[in-house]
Amino acid sequence: MFSTLKKWFIGRPLKSGAEGEGGLLGKMQALAMLSSDALSSIAYGPEQVILVLMTVSAGAIWWSIPIGIVVLVLLASLTISYRQVIHAYPQGGGAYMVTTENLSPKAGLIAGGSLLVDYMLTVAVSVSSGADAITSAIPSLHPYNLHISILLVLILMLMNLRGLRESATSLMIPVYLFIVSTIALIGYGVIQILTGHLAYNATAHVGQTISGVSIILLLRAFTSGSASLTGVEAISNSVPFFKKPKAKNAASTLTIMALILGIMFAGITFLNYWVGVVPAKGVTTLAQMAQAILGNSPVGQAFFYIFQLSTALILAVAANTGFSAFPMLAFNMAKNKYMPHMYMEKGDRLGYSNGILTLAIGAIVLLLIFDGQTESLIPLYTIGVFIPFALSQTGMVIHWKRQYQKGFLKYSLANILGAAICYGIVLILLLFRLREIWPFFPIIGLLLWMFLSIRNHYDKVAAQLRLGGKIEKTSYAGNTVIVLVGNVTQVSVGAMSYANSLGNDVIAMHVSTEETKVKDAEVAEEFKHYFPHIRFENVMTSYRDIIQPTVEFVSKVAEEAKEKGNTVTVLVPQFIPKKHWQNILHNQMSLKLKYALRWHEEVVVASYSYHLSE
């Protein structure tokens, strides 16, 4: 039944070859596949700046303009330094790999652990922000924000378990719809302003003195704004998927993406300021701004709904990038023995199911902890992004130094700048937002400890299993077989025949509890009637549990057998009902016994199955 359900939801198994080659990506396609995470950030990034400034007063919102300019500078420098990464790592340079190779495996683990957490946050932030976009358009859904977010995660999870083939073509629709509608909105807004149709309504002029605005506040707002830059690294991880010349194409795609992102960020920040958007419950600032620009005409309203839909769609696509990236990273870390092997197992549909499930559960837990509130997730998201950013930029500097020795400065300038900015953001977060980001550190510490313990365990296991030059084969004098007998039935008959063929020393063992004492005497008699020549042992116990006495008896027999030089096999007879589900109607004592006996050394546990025909 489970397997039927699984087939229904997940689909039939695929052959290994079915993975297919997949065409390489042109620039337009690559932009669609790799930019959703970065571009969708503008759905929440500019709003986060305003939210921080609003903690002082609505007047402080004008500060989002200078902060926005700094964010744009940051974007430019990150773009330049990731172009460097592209050229240095044409095989794809994820932060985990760049850091592991150039700094140290442990630093790599910090980057890897941060990214694992970060992908969970990508999913959580994107779906919660997508839910915000939906409920901003349809206010009656507002109380169900959290439900919508969780539903989105589950849908993405199922799609990925089914083995969603992200064809670039299918992604071009939502991504370009978003780019076009956002640029159109901004363009229309600017034209309206220039033609005097959109009233200047800012809460305060740029430059106005607002009491309560401090450097700390501005730095906090700046870190929130830098959340708009999450996802810019995606292209540098995926150079191999580009058409030739790979590095060059990837670098220009990155530049195009950065330009679009920059225009959208600048436009939205400016228009937010111009129309005087103030954060309100249940509707995003982006939706408020769009509403203000588009007005209440039917055409304006229609476009508003299209815009909100395209925002929700690109956020869903962005969340989906987490579903591609997390299982791949988990796979790579499992290959290096830092994560459990199960992350290397491919599911029936060729996806790394365990990674997909872990990510979905992690994202849902985050949504539940933070009640689906985008702004509570952002600070953690930011630190999770900028730590691996900083590490990989540092790694790049080392990389250039190794490659070019003295002349490395020329190549590494962009990376030094990038690293400096990233460390700066991390520092600001540490100093002024520690209250919000502290959980990140115990989690990373825990992950690091976990990675190292797992590696240590695998190394030990491999050492113990390895064969030396010469191996020691044991030869046994005979075979002792213990058959567990409950009632004397057809199952026992088959099991005894099998045991007699296998062993020269066969013992039937029965456990008798206080409650079944009387009936057990009958069982003994019946057994002797049918199998007069087999040794029958009735083990008494004063507990109802029959597992403990069985294990003890087996230990005793195993010791005797060892002296004789015999193998020991415990034969557990069981009957198999015709239909799988009927198993729940029978007690699973044989399973429990086998589980308990498996911890017993030098004993082979065997199941004799009698199949019922109806």
Next chain:
Amino acid sequence: MFSTLKKWFIGRPLKSGAEGEGGLLGKMQALAMLSSDALSSIAYGPEQVILVLMTVSAGAIWWSIPIGIVVLVLLASLTISYRQVIHAYPQGGGAYMVTTENLSPKAGLIAGGSLLVDYMLTVAVSVSSGADAITSAIPSLHPYNLHISILLVLILMLMNLRGLRESATSLMIPVYLFIVSTIALIGYGVIQILTGHLAYNATAHVGQTISGVSIILLLRAFTSGSASLTGVEAISNSVPFFKKPKAKNAASTLTIMALILGIMFAGITFLNYWVGVVPAKGVTTLAQMAQAILGNSPVGQAFFYIFQLSTALILAVAANTGFSAFPMLAFNMAKNKYMPHMYMEKGDRLGYSNGILTLAIGAIVLLLIFDGQTESLIPLYTIGVFIPFALSQTGMVIHWKRQYQKGFLKYSLANILGAAICYGIVLILLLFRLREIWPFFPIIGLLLWMFLSIRNHYDKVAAQLRLGGKIEKTSYAGNTVIVLVGNVTQVSVGAMSYANSLGNDVIAMHVSTEETKVKDAEVAEEFKHYFPHIRFENVMTSYRDIIQPTVEFVSKVAEEAKEKGNTVTVLVPQFIPKKHWQNILHNQMSLKLKYALRWHEEVVVASYSYHLSE
């Protein structure tokens, strides 16, 4: 780790003898143990009448007085007829048994199924009503009604899994506290009225004509009021626990309980009417009435809190009766093979854990479906109670007829009356509340079908397992052993030694997938180096799944072995990490293989375990 957690929550296992004899019950103790379900009903019964009448207008509430009188008549007749049950079934006459014995096993199953559902409803109604009592006293908790209800179910579940010994003495406190405080409240109210301190404030005088009041409305209100009578059967089920003369003591305890219940019901209905209570959101009518009578003086307020606490406590005790009754009934039905055997398994602490868990899950599901609203649960509860009531009363009439032939009318008069009333209530529910109670019928139909299928399955299994006079023992010509080999490690060495000792025909089998082809050639070579004399089979597959090809290969070998007259054993080598939890770090292929092979006929599946030392 799981077992540690389990010990912490559930406690250490107990010896079988530890169940203890337990003293027999005196009348005062029996009242405490067996009356909580019935007495606690007045916390919601009278309110339900008012809620139905309110659907017309507040003026209609005076009709609760005549309806209350009819409920009292019903109480009297049920009391008389259950006194008859006590005398006829001194060994304890639950509806399931009385109906099975006197009507038919199928009718018994209807009674049993209804009761199983009913106990879930008992728990759900009692805890939701208990939550109402708590939040009426502490209004700030009102939004958490459902959470409190579910928490109460979980607490009761854990207590019962721990093996709560319901000593009658410990129950005397909440039950008598409730009886005393309720009677005191009613007495004080009546005195206040007589001394003119409690103003007459009824919404309309008795006898006043209220437009919209119809016979249908009154019948609906009456069925809701009869919910106050749930639980009156409890004493008749438990005659064996009474001190001698058992039947006589039980009968008088029933009478005492009915008197107390009658007084409380009458008093509350009358005072509700007098002070003019109108249902309000977030506070029960009982709490409103208590508040009105007790006033705002500090002493009055203190007593109000005590009264609410005692109400919540007795409701929790009433919910707990479900936790005693459900697992017992499930046990009895499992003994008769109508429910899965697992309901007969006692847990470590001598409770029927599966019954307790099923009940808790059922009650929580009901609470979630009905959003923890007491009044939505009541109609289902009423039909669930009165169907087994009606069936067992009918059973009693048959019982008397069998016993006394012609003169049976004298004995059965009370039961005929009881049955008639119960059928009447069922009929009214069917006619006028079908919209609320219909889910009961598909559920009962489903349960009935389930009971009969289960019985059918167990009968078939028993027939297939039974040994005839003569049994057929097989003797085998030899033993074929298939060893599954992944990599060549220490585990393989041990497994091969064991297999060589056991079988005269040993085959090592390895599955090679597209992805591992190259490595697999090395494995084959390595194997031949270490075990030159063993047949090595490399099975190729184009799926990544290695289970299917393994099963197919085993089938092929098994067929050959059968022709030779050999046994077939599949030996699955595995290594056992030092600590249980480390299992999650290794892929559970051996478990999956063993599970897949267990469906294979005439093949014994054995695990060779190599234990790692660190």
